[in-house]
Amino acid sequence: xxxxQNNELSxxxxxxxxxxxxxxxxxxxxxxxxxxxxxxxxxxxxxIVSIVVFIAVFADFLTSYDPLETDPFNxxxxxxxxxxxxxxxxxxxxxxxxFHGSRIALxxxxxxxxxxxxxxxxxxxxxxxxxxxxxxxxxxxxxxxxSFPVIILAMAIAGIMGQGVWNVVIALGxxxxxxxxxxxxxxxxxxxxxxxxxxxxSIGESTASVIARYVLPNALPTAxxxxxxxxxxxxxASATLSFLGVGVQPPTPAWGAMIAAGxxxxxxxxxxxxxAGLAIMITVLGFNFIGDGLRDxxxxxxxxx
Amino acid sequence: MTNLIEIDNLKLSFDTEEGKVEALDGITxxxxxxxxxGLIGETGCGKSITGKAVMGLxxxxxxxxxxxxxxxxxxxxxxxxxxxxxDIRGNEIAMIFQDPASSLNPVFTIENQIEEVVKMYAxxxxxxxxxxxxGHLKDVKLPDPETLIYKYPHQLSGGMKQRVMIAMMLACxxxxxxxxxxxxxxxxxIQAQFLKVLRELKEAFRMTVLYITHNLAVVSEICDVxxxxxAGRIVETAPVGRLFRNPQHPYTYKLIHSVLGxxxxxxxxxxxxxxxxxxxxxxxxxxxxxxxxxxxxxxxxAVPDTITVExxxxxxxxxxxxxxxxxGL
Amino acid sequence: MSKKxxxxxxxxxxxxxxxxxxxxxxxxxxxxxxxxxVRIMLGPYASEENIAALRAKYKLDxxxxxxxxxxxxxxxxxxxxxxxxxxxxxxxxxxxxxxxxLILTGGGLVIALGFGVLLGISAALRRNSFMDYFSTxxxxxxLSIPTFWLGILLLYIFGLQLRWLxxxxxxxxxxxxxxxxxxxxQQEAWFARPMRAEMLExxxxxxxxxxxxxxxxxxxxxxxxxxxxxxxxxxxxxALRLPWIIGGSVVVEVVFSxxxxxxxxxxxxxxxxxxxxxxxxxxxAAAVVIANLLADIIYSVVDPRIRTAG
Numbered sequence: 001x002x003x004x005q006n007n008e009l010s011x012x013x014x015x016x017x018x019x020x021x022x023x024x025x026x027x028x029x030x031x032x033x034x035x036x037x038x039x040x041x042x043x044x045x046x047x048i049v050s051i052v053v054f055i056a057v058f059a060d061f062l063t064s065y066d067p068l069e070t071d072p073f074n075x076x077x078x079x080x081x082x083x084x085x086x087x088x089x090x091x092x093x094x095x096x097x098x099f100h101g102s103r104i105a106l107x108x109x110x111x112x113x114x115x116x117x118x119x120x121x122x123x124x125x126x127x128x129x130x131x132x133x134x135x136x137x138x139x140x141x142x143x144x145x146x147s148f149p150v151i152i153l154a155m156a157i158a159g160i161m162g163q164g165v166w167n168v169v170i171a172l173g174x175x176x177x178x179x180x181x182x183x184x185x186x187x188x189x190x191x192x193x194x195x196x197x198x199x200x201x202s203i204g205e206s207t208a209s210v211i212a213r214y215v216l217p218n219a220l221p222t223a224x225x226x227x228x229x230x231x232x233x234x235x236x237a238s239a240t241l242s243f244l245g246v247g248v249q250p251p252t253p254a255w256g257a258m259i260a261a262g263x264x265x266x267x268x269x270x271x272x273x274x275x276a277g278l279a280i281m282i283t284v285l286g287f288n289f290i291g292d293g294l295r296d297x298x299x300x301x302x303x304x305x
Numbered sequence: 306m307t308n309l310i311e312i313d314n315l316k317l318s319f320d321t322e323e324g325k326v327e328a329l330d331g332i333t334x335x336x337x338x339x340x341x342x343g344l345i346g347e348t349g350c351g352k353s354i355t356g357k358a359v360m361g362l363x364x365x366x367x368x369x370x371x372x373x374x375x376x377x378x379x380x381x382x383x384x385x386x387x388x389x390x391x392d393i394r395g396n397e398i399a400m401i402f403q404d405p406a407s408s409l410n411p412v413f414t415i416e417n418q419i420e421e422v423v424k425m426y427a428x429x430x431x432x433x434x435x436x437x438x439x440g441h442l443k444d445v446k447l448p449d450p451e452t453l454i455y456k457y458p459h460q461l462s463g464g465m466k467q468r469v470m471i472a473m474m475l476a477c478x479x480x481x482x483x484x485x486x487x488x489x490x491x492x493x494x495i496q497a498q499f500l501k502v503l504r505e506l507k508e509a510f511r512m513t514v515l516y517i518t519h520n521l522a523v524v525s526e527i528c529d530v531x532x533x534x535x536a537g538r539i540v541e542t543a544p545v546g547r548l549f550r551n552p553q554h555p556y557t558y559k560l561i562h563s564v565l566g567x568x569x570x571x572x573x574x575x576x577x578x579x580x581x582x583x584x585x586x587x588x589x590x591x592x593x594x595x596x597x598x599x600x601x602x603x604x605x606x607a608v609p610d611t612i613t614v615e616x617x618x619x620x621x622x623x624x625x626x627x628x629x630x631x632x633g634l
Numbered sequence: 635m636s637k638k639x640x641x642x643x644x645x646x647x648x649x650x651x652x653x654x655x656x657x658x659x660x661x662x663x664x665x666x667x668x669x670x671x672v673r674i675m676l677g678p679y680a681s682e683e684n685i686a687a688l689r690a691k692y693k694l695d696x697x698x699x700x701x702x703x704x705x706x707x708x709x710x711x712x713x714x715x716x717x718x719x720x721x722x723x724x725x726x727x728x729x730x731x732x733x734x735x736l737i738l739t740g741g742g743l744v745i746a747l748g749f750g751v752l753l754g755i756s757a758a759l760r761r762n763s764f765m766d767y768f769s770t771x772x773x774x775x776x777l778s779i780p781t782f783w784l785g786i787l788l789l790y791i792f793g794l795q796l797r798w799l800x801x802x803x804x805x806x807x808x809x810x811x812x813x814x815x816x817x818x819x820q821q822e823a824w825f826a827r828p829m830r831a832e833m834l835e836x837x838x839x840x841x842x843x844x845x846x847x848x849x850x851x852x853x854x855x856x857x858x859x860x861x862x863x864x865x866x867x868x869x870x871x872x873a874l875r876l877p878w879i880i881g882g883s884v885v886v887e888v889v890f891s892x893x894x895x896x897x898x899x900x901x902x903x904x905x906x907x908x909x910x911x912x913x914x915x916x917x918x919a920a921a922v923v924i925a926n927l928l929a930d931i932i933y934s935v936v937d938p939r940i941r942t943a944g
Contacts (some may be wrong), residue, residue: 152915155900240782277786280780281778386852394848399847409844410859411863477848
């Protein structure tokens, strides 16, 4: 056999080994899933979140009221058969507003995470992968941004930019991407040292190809996990902004704004604020359970209980 | 001379995820006052656990199924943790561990850590503490103790740390010192230094030591009596000279002849086929029988009793349970 | 240059760059508006003269970098500008309100740290017991409540229903309790979980076995030997959590009508009082930067392995 044929064979062997390694990784995924399934809290979280998503999607059909329709004669009515959660200060049905609020909450949450995520993950990947000057500059920017409390800076930005869903997303997006960058960067740094990446280089794969075929697919599960884990933060942040008076404001039924509006009527009509507050809490708990479950399923060696 | 410590038929198991691990199965051991008693065996045979059991330092998921540990006649197994701490640990029985790098608290000075002991056990005035600490460091032949006391553990070498450990435990003035593989983490040349110090201490203070190790050479250097452990049982006990010259148990024999010494060459080395059994499902009967080349029919059916072959020399092997002495090893 | 000096030189440089960047961001916030910032600040009823005067004062017709340098120059001289809304020096406003904010932030920190550390330690010591599960569960609970709603809830229960505590304003000692509790309880989870993890890690170390083997009392083993080691990483956590504690105190000030810098900030944002907004943002960020540097210094002093290194 000629030298070339020898090389061909050994390259073929290496390619196969790499393929085997990747297959091993995907069978690990199903192992993770089965561990997750066994965690009762995580399942409970999954159920909760599914219900919330259902409500958000079908909000229009779940009640007979319009969330924006005011009814001055029925203001501040206590919960009853016609209004399961009572009415608010303008006579609107609280339950309906709550349901529509879930849609706003989830929409904003996902948008925020996507915005932050795209910026953050992109910067994290190039920072981790290329290192050197690029890494130093990006990490300095991260340092600078993290010197401001997220809520405070986002509030200032959203306040100056004006009301509306998009301004909230942009404000939180500009401020909040740093968490993603750090998480992804450290994962990349570990992957960079991995055996199969070195193997790929040794048979002459190009940088771009290595990133696309090995670095990204392994960073991707991390990214997906991050969405579940970051949803609580996004939800609470956007609700806080609404409460403070920036971002999404009435008459749009945002949970945070509902709590702010109900604040003046706490003694007379506590159900306005309370229902919205409980809604936020339950949704966030659901995502937290899932997040914890995912973390445990992926790395059961860190025994936390 | 009486036995300072008597371990009588100690049975201990661990409750783990994979099942019940029968770590100790009927350990009987007596340590005479003033002797260095070696406990030798391979990794996982239960020697460390035996030492920890004496100190009451076993894990929470360990279950003592049977047996007694008597110290100066008193039963240790029924003591509460508080009683162990107050009455036994330190001032009666002390222990040094394998890895000196992690056995000293990294955030306190050497002085601080030894002073703790002095404060507790020495009847001295506060102003005398420093001198006493320096004195203990001198006992273990540590250089320049006056500056050493201000240092932190990470600033010392492995050998020095281990000597600090001895000094610290000696300051407790115990009647019994348990040494759990103290030289395993040290370089060979440092080992020699350490053993020299230990020998000098033995002469000077007439210490009683339970020396746990897997290193035959160390045992031959420093111990008076040796017990050989295999898979949670003691298979042979003998004075050190006799053990090496005339081992009676097939395992001991193989062990001694599997070490490359100055006298034998590669061809003389014996190999023990197979590997140490997992103690979740230990072999029935004698635990060594699957690997033994002198196996008899009875060996996988009955656990061999411990028979005294000569004065001070006992074996747990079916070759001797019929009352005869086997000469064919 | 020794490794240690090298590290600190780098650290100082990083701090300077961060401080510089922070001023940049605080400055640029103003210019996120579409349209003339001065018109927005003064509102739709402002006269043309006032607008022109303000534009001249803030040099808004000059290129951006000149505006920035002027502002930074002023800050370094100690002049934080003038509030449009109150027509007073920002320095004055902040001086009045910084005390109350420090009370909330400090108090919140003490509660968060205190509860967190105690809960974390007891969870670690009583592993897998009720205490342990309770500690983990309550941590997750606090992490799922928005700060503002927790404040409203506490206000409702203890202020309105039970009438034990005042519901608004800075009216003496009792009025501090609910705001501090709100901040503290929320952040406590961030100390409890790492504290538990650290304690468990430390308790499994060999030197704890040694301490026990010496015959030391259990309390000494835990508090002198274990706790001292487990505490070290908590210092880093403190610095990390400071921005969040400050953020929490801003929200709490709004909920409890507390006259501190936080409520001033929110009102200034809503009323477009940009000089105040810039100044407060700058102060908060500066505090965080300094706190981070301090935390690094403390860490290197408290851990002997770092203190005595190269």
